[in-house]
Amino acid sequence: MKEIKTRSGCPVSYTLDFLGDKWTLLILRDMVISDKSTYGEFLASEEKIATNILADRLTTLEQYGFVTKKVSPDKKSKLLYNLTEKGIALVPIIMEMGIWGSVFNPPGLNKQLLDQLTTDKDGTIRNFQQKLKDRLLQAS
Known part of the structure; x- marks a missing residue:
């Protein structure tokens, strides 16, 4: 296992x-916002x-409990990654x-998501988290 040493x-x-x-963070962003779950x-x-680099980051994320990895039920050669509670x-x-x-690099997030976050940030975050928790339960 790749060991990450904390500095302080x-x-x-x-x-x-x-x-x-x-x-x-870009891999995690893709999992959260774009529903991505496969290497491809x-x-x-x-x-x-x-x-x-992708292979290394996915391995590290799995080793440290941010994601789980499971063989796809549709195709045995494809792996599916899901965020854990930690992720x-x-x-x-x-x-x-x-x-x-x-704010500092417009246009930024897609307009619909940015509007949702602007009007109800906590609710939008809860909805994303619940969707990811549901996906994690389905994967287990």
């Missing part, structure tokens, strides 16, 4: 030890992650980052 007891530093690279779907993202707990952070990025 600071909670921000601890979070960055897991999520502070260029790609991990992640590869198709606009940012064009390299295959070796689902990151939804508010991902949404806040999306809002921040939308």
